[in-house]
Amino acid sequence: MTIALEAVALTKAYGSVRALDDFSLSIPAGGVFGVLGPNGAGKSTLFRIALGLVRPTSGSASLFGAPAGDMTSLRKVGAMIETPRYPPYLTARDTLSMLALESGTRDADISGWLDRVGLGGAADRATNGFSVGMKQRLGLAAAFFTRPELVILDEPTSGMDPAGIQEIRALVVDLARKEGVTVILASHQLDEVRRVCDRVAILSKGKVVTEGAVDALTASQVRLRLVASPVEQVLAVLGEKGAADGPDAVLADISRSEAPALIRALVNAGVEITEARWREADLEGVYLQTLKSSGAA
Amino acid sequence: MFANAIAAERFRLLRDRSTLFWGFIFAPLVGFFLSIAGDIFLRQLAKKPLTGMPLDLVGQVLKALGSGASVFPALFLAIGAAAVLAGDYRWETWRLLTPRNSRPHLLGAKLVVVGEAILWNLVLTVGLTLLAGVIGASIAGKTLVVSGSGAGLGQIAGVFAVTWLEAMTLASLAAVIAVIARSPMGAVVAVVVVRFVQTILAAGLGAMAPEPTWKTLAIPAYSADLLRGFLAAPNHAGLETGPVGVALLVLLAWAAALAGGAILLFQRQDLTRE
Numbered sequence A: 001m002t003i004a005l006e007a008v009a010l011t012k013a014y015g016s017v018r019a020l021d022d023f024s025l026s027i028p029a030g031g032v033f034g035v036l037g038p039n040g041a042g043k044s045t046l047f048r049i050a051l052g053l054v055r056p057t058s059g060s061a062s063l064f065g066a067p068a069g070d071m072t073s074l075r076k077v078g079a080m081i082e083t084p085r086y087p088p089y090l091t092a093r094d095t096l097s098m099l100a101l102e103s104g105t106r107d108a109d110i111s112g113w114l115d116r117v118g119l120g121g122a123a124d125r126a127t128n129g130f131s132v133g134m135k136q137r138l139g140l141a142a143a144f145f146t147r148p149e150l151v152i153l154d155e156p157t158s159g160m161d162p163a164g165i166q167e168i169r170a171l172v173v174d175l176a177r178k179e180g181v182t183v184i185l186a187s188h189q190l191d192e193v194r195r196v197c198d199r200v201a202i203l204s205k206g207k208v209v210t211e212g213a214v215d216a217l218t219a220s221q222v223r224l225r226l227v228a229s230p231v232e233q234v235l236a237v238l239g240e241k242g243a244a245d246g247p248d249a250v251l252a253d254i255s256r257s258e259a260p261a262l263i264r265a266l267v268n269a270g271v272e273i274t275e276a277r278w279r280e281a282d283l284e285g286v287y288l289q290t291l292k293s294s295g296a297a
Numbered sequence B: 001m002f003a004n005a006i007a008a009e010r011f012r013l014l015r016d017r018s019t020l021f022w023g024f025i026f027a028p029l030v031g032f033f034l035s036i037a038g039d040i041f042l043r044q045l046a047k048k049p050l051t052g053m054p055l056d057l058v059g060q061v062l063k064a065l066g067s068g069a070s071v072f073p074a075l076f077l078a079i080g081a082a083a084v085l086a087g088d089y090r091w092e093t094w095r096l097l098t099p100r101n102s103r104p105h106l107l108g109a110k111l112v113v114v115g116e117a118i119l120w121n122l123v124l125t126v127g128l129t130l131l132a133g134v135i136g137a138s139i140a141g142k143t144l145v146v147s148g149s150g151a152g153l154g155q156i157a158g159v160f161a162v163t164w165l166e167a168m169t170l171a172s173l174a175a176v177i178a179v180i181a182r183s184p185m186g187a188v189v190a191v192v193v194v195r196f197v198q199t200i201l202a203a204g205l206g207a208m209a210p211e212p213t214w215k216t217l218a219i220p221a222y223s224a225d226l227l228r229g230f231l232a233a234p235n236h237a238g239l240e241t242g243p244v245g246v247a248l249l250v251l252l253a254w255a256a257a258l259a260g261g262a263i264l265l266f267q268r269q270d271l272t273r274e
Ligand SMILES: Nc1ncnc2c1ncn2[C@@H]1O[C@H](COP(=O)(O)OP(=O)(O)O)[C@@H](O)[C@H]1O
Pocket: A014, A017, A018, A019, A020, A037, A038, A039, A040, A041, A042, A043, A044, A045, A046, B272, B273
């Protein structure tokens, strides 16, 4: 299996702040990989290091096996890091023309790409007057139009209106499939990652707290939901492992094998159980749970 | 590839009209209009055509080129150079470019394109000086002369090259400051201050020791003046060729060292917020 992006024991310190802290992650080629984490988790720093914009304090990163920042690997990458900015005096078309010249791409279909991201009508306007959403669209075109093998998108929908967000998400999925490109997408929005990504790594405070296929992650965090009364008594028996879920229910963070003993204990304590069922967490549950257990939420 | 980076920078600068105008066109235009205004003033003052008064076109061009990198033109060249060299810090666009070409290529291409722009700026200076001469002569009724025809062309080419090289020492300085300060403003201020201090130092040290010394030769403006003086009047310069060779090496060394330093600094720089 080809590894698109690999980080090994990566640390980046800004004074006393560790944007990345002994960070290791391996992202396989193919599909859409989500990098999920709250603001300040280190997502953009990871990408800046991978693209050679920033040098790590220690550790190493590589793209397709070549050291980060190496031109041989960068030739295979398109990227949009944070909110894209452009020289204000260039039109959208000229911006892409300049980038094509810079990377020596002679056959880029610039008009076609501007149409594809919905900027066909604004192609010859200066980017100066573009809204955030239009700049993001141009950033997507800029990331994809030289036909890279890997596209890195850093919060591609931030600052956009809901309709634009829907459209850009659909576009990213469509491009990843049709172009056969590996996409790494950073986001702090769960919804986005759930809809777009196959695999995900959850970052917090410069570390990976959990990583895996979206389905597997949600399946791994099943909890027993008990509708019972009195709720207080259930919580008392569960201690650390219990959490109220509405006025008459409790979520028990226990394994399957612990369930019979728990139910017996509750019945012996005089609790009336009306319902008990296993519930799969959604990604939000996984996210909040992992952040909580890593002490960041 | 380096050629790709140069093509991209050139493409960009040609579309950045305000930088083109203020950086590379405005100063020669000011020279042009001042020259014509001077002739109109002279004509008014004399109240009759100044027939018989010679106007040497070669001399005019040599004079205009000779001051092509002095403090006033340097201010505008610095504005142009800084816009090219530090624009990507100002617009936060390095992150758009750096993954597409290597850092030495990116900054090197900017220096090449600034060099091209300065070249055209000097060509424009020559053209407008000739035009101002012809128009001015007809206004004031002076007689146009072209001294030493063939030799004159050689002199112009030599002085042109020296002034270009002098301007490139300033452009390379602008590159260093652009990378350190991450802003065009810092580069403009640094270039103008350094160019001004050079004039003062060259005059001060030159007055103390009329013959060129290592100290005075180390000042690019002094070396450039020495070279121009030698080229414009090779017979009367009364100079050994030794100091002239040193002067040329000094200009080359400054331009190369500053450009190399800028590229080295840029290569090691973190581009976080640009
Ligand atoms: N240039 C910088 N100087 C100081 N601190 C920085 C710099 N860049 C990033 N940081 C800090 O590093 C941490 C991670 O930032 P970032 O990678 O941008 O996170 P994310 O993209 O996940 O929001 C944050 O705490 C941020 O404040």
